[in-house]
Amino acid sequence: MRRAAVDDDTVDPEALSVLAAACRDHEDVRFDYRRGDGGSSRRLVEPHQLVTAGRRWYLVAWDQHRCDWRTFRLDRLREPWLAGSHFTPREIPGGDAASFVASSLGPTPRHLDAKLTIHAAFAELEGVLRWIDHTPIEVEADRCLVQIRSEDLGRLAMTVARIALTAPVAVIEPAELANTVRQLASHLSVAPS
Secondary structure: OOOOOOOOOOOOHHHHHHHHHHHHHOEEEEEEEEOOOOOEEEEEEEEEEEEEEOOEEEEEEEEOOOOEEEEEEHHHEEEEEEEEEEOOOOOOHHHOHHHHHHHHHOOOOOOEEEEEEEOOOHHHHHHHHOOOOEEEEEEOOOOEEEEEEEOOHHHHHHHHHHHHOOOOEEEEEOHHHHHHHHHHHHHOOOOOO
């Protein structure tokens, strides 16, 4: 059964549902795919797993015509439909779909740096910093200077907010981030009880 096409940068929920069911039931799927260069092709794949990376959904699948593993962006998929045949699952290279997608995409460019003073011992920040691209610059008993990196100003501001849930934070630089965090703080409030 054919499904509705998706818009340019959005994922059609019905398409996501079809692909999730096909992964679960080990059922082959056909779809039209728009490549990064703008060309298009029809694909027949063995869908193995859906993965989110950054702000996008990806399908990790064995492409039957190319006889190789492929990563497909879901926002580039058009009209996925079940092909009516089943497959025996294969082992994803490296054994992990998320790692396969990450290696397929390459490193995320992080063009923006920021310096923060965090008022806590560095050891106390391990849980929050684990998922943040960071470098400790100066570590003292009760505070540390840390450099963080991200791909845009909004993500840097959200990173500062995440750290602030653990300890007080002051943005040293850049000034644009300090202004954004100041604006964020001014918009936050608690409803009166």
